[in-house]
Amino acid sequence: MKSMAKKQPMKEEKIACPKCDWEPDGGEYWGCSTCGHTWDTFQTAARCPSCGTQYRHTQCIPHAGGCSQSSPHIDWYRHLDEWLREEIESIVIVAEPAKV
């Protein structure tokens, strides 16, 4: 029996709410309080693609099945590779919301 080993071993980073385990489904649930843009915050590591505001916390989305609690963005990433975690943390630390 041939097994096509095309798939990587399950090591993908999972994204889920640290409080209730809700997993974002790719919807644009997050609204920027600075410019009003809505987007999928996990596409951009919690940075508004419209005005560049960096968010440290990400709220869970109750109307999509979540719990409405807010957690540090970094805590949403599970099984994060060490380098990737450092990468994201450095982004989050450097990119304070900046009023230019």
Ligand SMILES: [Zn+2]
């Ligand atoms: Zn914005």
Ligand SMILES: [Zn+2]
């Ligand atoms: Zn939640």
